[in-house]
Amino acid sequence: MKRGRHLDQNKHLNVLDVHIVHVVHVVIPLPPVKGNLHYRLHRKKVFDWNLRHVFSKNIRFFRCFSTLLELAGLAAGLQFGVLSETIQDICRPRSWQHRSILRRNSSLNPFISFTFCLLQTRKKPVAARLPHFSPKQIANSMQVSESSVKRWCDRGVIPTVRTIGGHRRITLDGLQQFLRETGQTLVHPEAIGLPSLCQCRRTEIPGAKDPEQRSFRSALAEGDEQTCRAVLRARVAGGASRSEAAEDLIADAMHGLGEAWDCKEIDIYQERRACDICQRLMMEMRNEIGPVSADAPVAVGGSPEDDHYQLPTAMVELALREIGWNAINLGSNLPLDSFRQAAHDQNAKLVWLSVSALEDPARFIVAENRLAGSLGEQVSLFVGGRVIDESLRSKLRYTACCGSVRELVQLAGMTQAGIRR
Known part of the structure; x- marks a missing residue:
């Protein structure tokens, strides 16, 4: 038998993403057999054997082989869920590449010696293994009648190829060309193995005022x-x-x-x-604002824990620097104790909290009140953000709660004037 014949003729590997996980060499004695197998063992000392046939004839041997696969898989770090699928794939006819040798001599029972690759497999989507679609598949995906799709094929609207039997088949490229030229969409792309996409990639976002x-x-x-x-x-x-x-x-x-x-x-x-x-x-x-003056009051701030939005706090820094503050943006997703430490280290006169997202409002309320109490009377605490509603605001301690950047600039300017006096 020529080496590699199984791989060349393997139909299953064409539809699987195959990753070699572990390589195992096995020598297993075969159970006593009769009939054709016994005859073949005598007539042909070296040949490849279809393990599926052996499994079907002796379930105990199949269980031993499966156990061996499990042990090899565990040694390779596979999970049991993957093992189950892997064993099923390996046990399909010609679903894996192996080279086996069956032998018999006067003193030994038949045994099988082979080297195999334990495979982790994942089925590819339908589109990857079926690049030609039938009119019925396209009709189901587009939610139109099959006769309409056939009519489009016959008129040349959808590029179509014919099988030897004369059946219409639509390539993926032809389908994409048809959708692009006609503006049609796939209502259920998953029906033909394609990923679901947004039907409309908008660039005109409504709601603007000017x-x-x-x-x-x-x-x-x-x-x-x-x-x-x-x-x-x-x-x-x-x-x-x-x-x-x-x-x-x-x-x-x-x-x-x-x-x-x-x-x-x-x-x-x-x-x-x-x-x-x-x-x-x-x-x-x-x-573009340039460096602030040496005697400019310092402001530090950012976003609390679990708030990963960076633009709002960067916008506050821009606004404060523009009116003369030495504003330092600490970033996002920071524990509130870090704001207290930064205010102490930088000798800040103002601390801002930009709150756009909260995972645990109750925990934030406790931490914010603790921060407000630790800053002292000489340090102003400004809070704001889209999640600061009336119910949350009533439970917080702060110098000012700002609903917009303009409001923050106005209040920060008043605070700055008070510091300079």
Whole structure:
């Protein structure tokens, strides 16, 4: 028998993602056999044998072989769930590559000696092993009648190939071309093994109040950083401060994109890309402000534990630096004890908490009250964020609770004037 014949003729491996997990060499005595197998053992001393046949003839041998596989799999670190599927795949005819030798001599019972690769397998999606779809499959996926799909095939609207028997078959490329040219969508792409995709990748995010906001939202959803920068600079050139422009454009756009993502109108990558663009834009505006004066009062702040939003606290830093504070953004997802330590180390006169998400409101209330009590009367504590509603606000201790960046700038300016007096 030629080496590698099993692999060449293996139909199962074409539809599996195969990873070699463990290699085992096995020598197992065979049980006494009769008939054709006994005859073949005498007539042919070296040949490959289909283990499926041996298993079907002797269940005890199959159990021993399965136990051996389990031990080998455990040695390789496999889980039992994977082992079960792996053993089933291996025991299918020609579902694994092996080279076995059956021998018999005058003093020994027949035994089988083989080397095999323990495989971890995962079935590929239908589209990977069935690149040609039938009209019925396409009809089920598009939620249209099969006759309509056949009519589109016959008219050439859907690129079609024919089998030897004359049946229509639609390639994946042909299907994608048809959907692209006609604007049709797959209602159930999973029916043909394709991943579910958003039917509409929106770039026009509704809800903006003025043309600049609409333009900024669309550019941000498209990932057009250059247009976003131009719109932002135009807002500043029109008389808005940098923090006001950031609140009007960046905060507004991210709010709209967040709602669009919740409604599955945009993909998560668009929202993450938009965050990166906005961070770069705000860093550019921060650098444009230049260094603060040596006697500027210090402010430190950030986001509490379990709050990973970085844009809101960066926007507060931008606003405070713009009015003369030496604002230091500590970042996001910080324990509140770190704010107390930072205020002590930096001799801060103001601490801000930007709260956009809370996992445990009760724990946050306790920690925030402890922070407020430890700062002392000479340090102001500003809190704000979208999750600070009336019920939560009534349980917190603070100097000021700000509902917008403009309000924060106004209150911080008053605090700054009091410090200088």
